[in-house]
Amino acid sequence: MTDEDSKLISDEAETTEASDAAIDDPGQDATEDAVLEDGAIEDGDAGDDDSSGGESKDFMDSETDADDAPAMDWYILKVAFNREDSIADALRKRIKMEGMEEFFGDVVVPTEDVATFTRDGKRRITKRKLLPGYIMARMIINDDTWFLVRETGGISDFTGSAGKPMPMDPADIERFVNRPEVDDDDEPAPIKTAIPFKVGDRVRVKEGNFENQEGDVDTVDEANGRITVIINIFGRSVPMELDHWQVEPL
Template sequence: MSAQDTVAPEEAAASDEIVEAPLEESSEEVADVAPLEESTGVDPESLKMDWYILKVQSNREKSICDGLQRRVAVAGLDEFFGDILVPTEDVAEFKNGKRRVVKRKLYPGYIVVHMAINDDTWFLVRETPGIGDFTGAAGKPTPMLQHEVERIVKSVRPDDDGAEPIKTAIPFKVGDRVRIKERTFENFEGDVEEIDEANGRVTVLINIFGRSTPVELEHWQIEAV
C-alpha cells in the first residue's frame, strides 16, 4: 500500500531523540463482510480511480483505516482500491530539553482513499464502522484536487532530494497574546502576527513608542500571557 528547524541555543546542546508518536490508542474489530462469490475479472488498469476524503471518528483515524483495509481484502475488492491512508507530516517538538520528531495528522478526523466508485465499493466504505461519509456535495463523493493529492503523496513517499525540512511544532497561533522572555524586548507583550513552522520562528506585534512594530523571534523566546 502506497504516501524543518531552528533549534534554540539552549536546546541545541540537548540530545536529540527521534520517536514516532502513536497516532492511535484504540483498536477496532472488523464487522463481517461477505466475500464476492466470484472474481470480477476487471483489469485494474482500466478502472477510473480517484482520491477521496472520508470523514471518520476523531482520534481513531489509524484503526479505522486499518479496518477498512481488512474489509476490502475480505470482500475481495482489492482491485478497486489503491492506498488507504492517514496523511501525516513530521514535526519537531521540544520536551524536557530533548528534541523529538513526531507524526502530526494533516487532516484530523479524516482519512483518504484511492479507489474506484461503484455500488459495491461505495457500500463497503459507508458500512465500515467509524466512517461517516465521503466529502462532497449533494451526497455525491467529490475527488480531491490535484495539489491536495500531491501533498499527500509527497508526505508518504518523499523524494530523497526533494524532501521538505521537518517543521517545528509551535504551541501558538496567530492572534495569541504573548510575552517576550529575553533579548532587547524582554517582558514586552504583544500579539502573534505570523508563524513560520519551517524555521521555528514567530513574528510578534509589539508597541514601541506608540507604534505597532513586528519583531521576529525564536518560538522558545516567548510565552503565553
C-alpha cells in the first residue's frame, strides 16, 4: 500500500467519526428537549394546583362571609301611649306584607302578669304594660328595615344615640322580654292598706323591674291600691303604674 492510499484511508476514517459524532449530538439535543418539555408540563401542573388552591380559598372566603352575616338584635321603639298593642300588630302586618320576615323576629309589647284582688276578695291575674309608650322588635338593621319601621303609623323612632338605633342590653332583654308568667298557685299579693302617698310626692321604687328608680306620684288609685309614678327611662318620662307598697317616700 502506498503512502497516498494510507492517507486516503485515514481521512475517510476521520470523516466517518465526525459523521457519527454529528449523528449522536442531535439525539442528545432531542433528549434534552424532551426533558425540558417534561419540566414545562410539570410546571404547568404546578400552576394548575395553584389555581385550584385559589378557588378553594375563594370558597372559604364566601363561607366566612356567610357566617359573618348580621345577626338579629332586640331594639326598643318609641310609640304612641296607649296604642302599643295596635301599633305592634300594624308592624307585624307590614313585615308580612312586604315579605321581610327573614329580617325580623318577634315584635312584643313588654308586659307582666299581676295578681290583684277584686272588691269581693277574688284574686285574678291581669296583664300590665311594663313600658307604656314602647314596644320591642327583634330584627336586622338595614336601610329597608329601618324605613319599614319608621314608616309604620304610631312609631316615632328607635331608642339610641345620635340617631343610630342601639341594640338592647342583654340584662334589659331578660328584664322586659324573657319574663316568666305568674301562675294562679303563686303566693298571693300582699293585702293592700291605705295609700300613704299623694299626687306630687317624690318616691323611689324599692322592688320590681324598676328598683331604685325615682319619680313623682302622678295619680293615686285608692280602689285598687295603686299609684302612677312618672319615671325617666331611656331619656323619656314614662308613667308607671305600681302597687303602692312597691315604692317608698324620699
